[in-house]
Amino acid sequence: MATQQELSETRQHSGVGLVQTRLATLFMPPDWLKLAGGGELGPIQVAYETYGTLSPEKDNAIFICHALTGDAHAAGYYEDDDEKAKPGWWDELIGPGRTLDTDKYFVICANVLGGCMGTTGPGSINPETNQPYRLNFPFITVGDIVEVHAALTRQLGIDQLLAVIGGSLGGMQVLEWAARFPDQLRSAICLASAAQLSAQGIAFNAVGRRAIKTDPEFKDGEYERGAGPRYGLALARMIAHITYLSDQSIEMKFGRRLQDHDTFTYEMLPEVEFQVESYLHYQGKRFVERFDANSYLYLTRAMDYFDLVSQHGSLTKALGQTNARFLIASYDSDWLFTTTQSKEIVRALIECGKHVSFIELKSPFGHDSFLIEIEQLQKLITPFLAQAYESRLAEKQS
Amino acid sequence: MATQQELSETRQHSGVGLVQTRLATLFMPPDWLKLAGGGELGPIQVAYETYGTLSPEKDNAIFICHALTGDAHAAGYYEDDDEKAKPGWWDELIGPGRTLDTDKYFVICANVLGGCMGTTGPGSINPETNQPYRLNFPFITVGDIVEVHAALTRQLGIDQLLAVIGGSLGGMQVLEWAARFPDQLRSAICLASAAQLSAQGIAFNAVGRRAIKTDPEFKDGEYERGAGPRYGLALARMIAHITYLSDQSIEMKFGRRLQDHDTFTYEMLPEVEFQVESYLHYQGKRFVERFDANSYLYLTRAMDYFDLVSQHGSLTKALGQTNARFLIASYDSDWLFTTTQSKEIVRALIECGKHVSFIELKSPFGHDSFLIEIEQLQKLITPFLAQAYESRLAEKQS
Numbered sequence: 045m046a047t048q049q050e051l052s053e054t055r056q057h058s059g060v061g062l063v064q065t066r067l068a069t070l071f072m073p074p075d076w077l078k079l080a081g082g083g084e085l086g087p088i089q090v091a092y093e094t095y096g097t098l099s100p101e102k103d104n105a106i107f108i109c110h111a112l113t114g115d116a117h118a119a120g121y122y123e124d125d126d127e128k129a130k131p132g133w134w135d136e137l138i139g140p141g142r143t144l145d146t147d148k149y150f151v152i153c154a155n156v157l158g159g160c161m162g163t164t165g166p167g168s169i170n171p172e173t174n175q176p177y178r179l180n181f182p183f184i185t186v187g188d189i190v191e192v193h194a195a196l197t198r199q200l201g202i203d204q205l206l207a208v209i210g211g212s213l214g215g216m217q218v219l220e221w222a223a224r225f226p227d228q229l230r231s232a233i234c235l236a237s238a239a240q241l242s243a244q245g246i247a248f249n250a251v252g253r254r255a256i257k258t259d260p261e262f263k264d265g266e267y268e269r270g271a272g273p274r275y276g277l278a279l280a281r282m283i284a285h286i287t288y289l290s291d292q293s294i295e296m297k298f299g300r301r302l303q304d305h306d307t308f309t310y311e312m313l314p315e316v317e318f319q320v321e322s323y324l325h326y327q328g329k330r331f332v333e334r335f336d337a338n339s340y341l342y343l344t345r346a347m348d349y350f351d352l353v354s355q356h357g358s359l360t361k362a363l364g365q366t367n368a369r370f371l372i373a374s375y376d377s378d379w380l381f382t383t384t385q386s387k388e389i390v391r392a393l394i395e396c397g398k399h400v401s402f403i404e405l406k407s408p409f410g411h412d413s414f415l416i417e418i419e420q421l422q423k424l425i426t427p428f429l430a431q432a433y434e435s436r437l438a439e440k441q442s
Numbered sequence: 443m444a445t446q447q448e449l450s451e452t453r454q455h456s457g458v459g460l461v462q463t464r465l466a467t468l469f470m471p472p473d474w475l476k477l478a479g480g481g482e483l484g485p486i487q488v489a490y491e492t493y494g495t496l497s498p499e500k501d502n503a504i505f506i507c508h509a510l511t512g513d514a515h516a517a518g519y520y521e522d523d524d525e526k527a528k529p530g531w532w533d534e535l536i537g538p539g540r541t542l543d544t545d546k547y548f549v550i551c552a553n554v555l556g557g558c559m560g561t562t563g564p565g566s567i568n569p570e571t572n573q574p575y576r577l578n579f580p581f582i583t584v585g586d587i588v589e590v591h592a593a594l595t596r597q598l599g600i601d602q603l604l605a606v607i608g609g610s611l612g613g614m615q616v617l618e619w620a621a622r623f624p625d626q627l628r629s630a631i632c633l634a635s636a637a638q639l640s641a642q643g644i645a646f647n648a649v650g651r652r653a654i655k656t657d658p659e660f661k662d663g664e665y666e667r668g669a670g671p672r673y674g675l676a677l678a679r680m681i682a683h684i685t686y687l688s689d690q691s692i693e694m695k696f697g698r699r700l701q702d703h704d705t706f707t708y709e710m711l712p713e714v715e716f717q718v719e720s721y722l723h724y725q726g727k728r729f730v731e732r733f734d735a736n737s738y739l740y741l742t743r744a745m746d747y748f749d750l751v752s753q754h755g756s757l758t759k760a761l762g763q764t765n766a767r768f769l770i771a772s773y774d775s776d777w778l779f780t781t782t783q784s785k786e787i788v789r790a791l792i793e794c795g796k797h798v799s800f801i802e803l804k805s806p807f808g809h810d811s812f813l814i815e816i817e818q819l820q821k822l823i824t825p826f827l828a829q830a831y832e833s834r835l836a837e838k839q840s
Contacts, residue, residue, distance in 0.1 A: 243696055243718055244689040250719040251680045258673035260658055275656035282649045283681060291642040298641055300749065318746065320641055321648040348716065351698060379777070 058131045059139015060095045060146055063120030065162060067091055070195045077192065080185040087171070090196050091116045091162020092154035095138055096146030098200070103436055105202045106144055106429070107193065108134065108153040109210030109217035111415075112284075112343055113335055115161035118153035136418040143422045148433060149206065156217075157192045158184045158343050160336035167269065167336050178338055179265035186213070186350040190220045194228065204228050206432055209425070211235035211414035212381060213343070216350050219363070219389065223352060226366035231432040233371045233425060235414040236378050238385035239359055239392075240351040245380055248287050249344040252280030256337045265338050277337045278328030285327050290377035290410030294320055359392035369399040371428045375413040376406050401428065456529040457537015458493045458544055461518030463560060465489055468593045475590065478583040485569070488594050489514045489560020490552035493536055494544030496598070501834055503600045504542055504827070505591065505627075506532065506551040507608030507615035509813075510682075510741055511733055513559035516551035534816040541820045546831060547604065554615075555590045556582045556741050558734035565667065565734050576736055577663035584611070584748040588618045592626065602626050604830055607823070609633035609812035610779060611741070614748050617761070617787065621750060624764035629830040631769045631823060633812040634776050636783035637757055637790075638749040643778055646685050647742040650678030654735050663736050675735045676726030683725050688775035688808030692718055757790035767797040769826045773811040774804050799826065 068090045071077040076086035093116045098105060108118050110133070119138035121131050132153075138144040144151045155163035158181070166181035173180075197205060208221045208229050215237020222232050241249075256262055259276030267273065286294075298320040356362035370393055374386035383404045393400040405420055407413040414421070466488045469475040474484030491514045496503060506516050508531070517536035519529050530551075536542040542549045553561035556579070564579035571578075595603060606619045606627045613635020620630050639647075654660055657674030665671065684692075696718040754760035768791055772784035781802045791798040803818055805811040812819065 240698060242689050243692040243698060244684065244687075246698060246716050247684045247687075247692055247718045247722060250716060250722060251677065251684065254680065254719075254723070255653065255677055258677065279649065279653050279656065279677065282652065286642065286645045286649065289642075289645075291640050294641040294645055300638060300641060300644060300752075317743075318644050318648060320645045321652075324645060324648060325652070345715075354698075 058120050058135055059142050060120040060132075060135075062123060063093055063095065063117070063132070064122070065091050065093050065116055067162060068196055068199055070192060070199060077188065077195075079182055080187045080191075081183040083182050085164070085182055088157065088164045088192055089162070089168070090154050090157075090164075090192060092152060092196060093117060093119070093132075094153075094200075095119050095144075095151040096149050098150040098202070101440075102202050103204065103206065104148060104433070105150045105152060105197065105200070105205050106207045106209060107197060107205050107221075108144075108151065109193070109208060109214035109221075110153060110156065111210070111212040111214045112347060113281075113331070113340075114214070115159070116153050116155040116163075117161075119151070133415065137421060137425075143426045143429070144209075145426075145429075149429070152197065152200070154193050154196055156189045156343065158189070158339060158346060160339040163192070165336070166265070166338035166342055176269075181338070181342060184342060184346055186216050186220045186346050187224060187355075189346065190217050190224055193217070194221070194225055197228075204230060206436065207231040207233060207429055209233035209235075210237070212237055212411065213347050215381075216347065219352055220350070222366045222368055222370075223356060223362040226368070229366065229368045230436065231369045231371070231428070232366075233373075233428065234386075234389065235373050235421075236375055236381045236386075236411055237389075238381050239353055239362070239389055240385075241348055242380070242382070242385070245287070246348045248283055248380075249348050252283050253341055253344060255279035255283070256341060262337065265341075267337070273337050274332045277335065277340060278325075278332050280340060281331040281335075282324045282328045285324060287380045288410060288412045290379065290408060292377060292408045293410055293412075296408060298323065359388065360396045363389070363392055363398065364396040366398070369428075369432060370401070371425070372400060372402045373414075373424060374404050375410065375417075376404055377408050378411045378413065380411040456518050456533055457540050458518040458530075458533075460521060461491055461493065461515070461530070462520070463489050463491050463514055465560060466594055466597055468590060468597060475586065475593075477580055478585045478589075479581040481580050483562070483580055486555065486562045486590055487560070487566070488552050488555075488562075488590060490550060490594060491515060491517070491530075492551075492598075493517050493542075493549040494547050496548040496600070499838075500600050501602065501604065501838075502546060502831070503548045503550060503595065503598075503603050504605045504607060505595060505603050505619075506542075506549065507591070507606060507612035507619075508551060508554065509608070509610040509612045510745060511679075511729070511738075512612070513557070514551050514553040514561075515559075517549070531813065535819060535823075541824045541827070542607075543824075543827075547827070550595065550598070552591050552594055554587045554741065556587070556737060556744065558737040561590070563734070564663070564736035564740055574667075579736070579740060582740060582744055584614050584618045584744050585622060585753075587744065588615050588622055591615070592619070592623055595626075602628060604834065605629040605631060605827060607631035607633075608635070610635055610809065611745050613779075614745070617750055618748070620764045620766055620768075621754060621760040624766070627764065627766045628834060629767045629769070629826070630764075631771075631826065632784075632787065633771050633819075634773055634779045634784075634809055636779050637751055637760070637787055638783075639746055640778070640780070640783070643685070644746045646681055646778075647746050650681050651739055651742060653677040653681070654739060660735065663739075665735070671735050672730045675733065675738060676723075676730050678738060679729040679733075680722045680726045683722060685778045686808060686810045688777065688806060690775060690806045691808055691810075694806060696721065757786065758794045761787070761790055761796065762794040764796070767826075767830060768799070769823070770798060770800045771812075771822060772802050773808065773815075774802055775806055776809045776811065778809040 259273030657671030
């Protein structure tokens, strides 16, 4: 147990402090969500958090799109957090005086459709059968995810967002927002992302799904809550986790160091040997405790299928309708979502005469950099958002 | 069934034609192999093939070191090959008039210790128990592998090899040969390799081993021959296979193309969707048919532990004793064994005044390039070997 002292220190560092996840019900029958893949889905529940206050003009809202395995808990802490609980996943970026300044902005983060953190997904109860959907959950796309989040913002009374921001799969959602709802955002911040996943990324996801599906505990998705393909899901996470790191960051953190030895262990098959092994096992184990295997299948597929180019004919057609200002950033050590992929987005935006800022950030942490290199993001995003905010005021005055 | 026509065409293209794998027994008790990890092992059987004729002076022998999952069958075909059988894995490089010219050279390739293609490994019978070793097989190193192959060449009457050549784990063996038996080779050709595996490479191997060990059919290695952790081993292979390819090569071969559809499939969870998935599944399945899971565990560990630097104090100490000429080549698209790693070897060789040629070859095929880009290797290796061969003649005349 942490002392009360330690607990309060953690809480002191959180900008927004105590938060709660709320639930909204959207898409009630007969106005169900029309899925991109055909068919309808409803009622749909969305888990979301908000930080700051919506202005009377409802023009200061920023929507955060989380990545593959993220959730609505972007900042703050919960009343019943134990001493091990970390604050929200982007806590350092959100709060009074921080980059997503809750004294100025109203910040929203919502769990994605198909997820397992409160928003309707394969673990939710299918009202037609009174059983969890499991693999009867319909095929969903990034478009469907954004459709649900757009409905949430409308339900909150917001017609236009000041900004939509996200990294990785979150960045794909940002691009989808701009393509699908061109008038509903003033600015878009897309970090470590792409208009389509690379073939290599699809390959890694496919092997991860295979690991889940070949685990005997998977049982075609019909496992009980709390049970399921633990080994398979942990493996999928371990594979993915390597792709989120750079070789350099693994090298820096673990090198070739052995777990509990200074030299070779000549035991036959010790459970783990290298420190990186131990770290990956830990990551896999922790992930299984918080994530649902069926959700992982649905969300990685949504990611693999996302393709703004084939969907719209070209990237300029996809992004040509919006007047949002764009900020695109990639990381030099990110080999899953490369700078080349970010530049394709930038090229399309320039071609159709949009406002776009682009930077390749330097970081050794690979794809995960957007979750780690907070100071860099502060410097980058704070003035970009301030400009969007001021342009809104200027517009109002004119 | 292939027609007789097709079959004979395949055979016509093989330079060395019909070959046989032979078995040699080395390290009989009491002169057992002293393992790097302590302890002894014997008797040790080695499966090997030879192509060409050993000169009366026994000075024209080239030893090929195979990669992780390779075998002794580097060239030619077997009498009982069916129509699906490919010729040996480096067939295009070996034969009369080819780069490893069997009119001039005596070429040897042997399966590695710990393997499952004829050389003593975890699937072999432990004479003490009359049962397969399985996980009672001792920990082995790249040093042990080379020790066994050096004993084989001595048994063939060869004191000094004209060249040792290999890629990937084979290249690690080449470096180990130079460090361990500095006087027993005149030249060394090390392709797409490194003096130590990267931390990222260790991480991928660790996850592959984990996939095997968490398959319920693994049974702590006590599975029956023909049974075993099929899914786990296939997963390990699929993970590894992605690391052998470059993103570009996956893109070129498969792109984001779907398996049997031109557009999205909205079925719930089709077995495979993207062509790259189907390809990886096929690779995994084929691998399980020919490879033993326990061997995979032992050999990937040998690869992970290989570290000439920590073993000798420095790379210059490791490679400073030999007078062999080196040819080092890397591939620009290889992200598993990078050019940077090859250059570390080159730098050490230059530092201790050795003869070394280095080239970074251009190829889109990633790590697998050394098995694919044969024409490049022909141009590179043919003159290098000719020079080694002529220097031997010149020495003899002087």
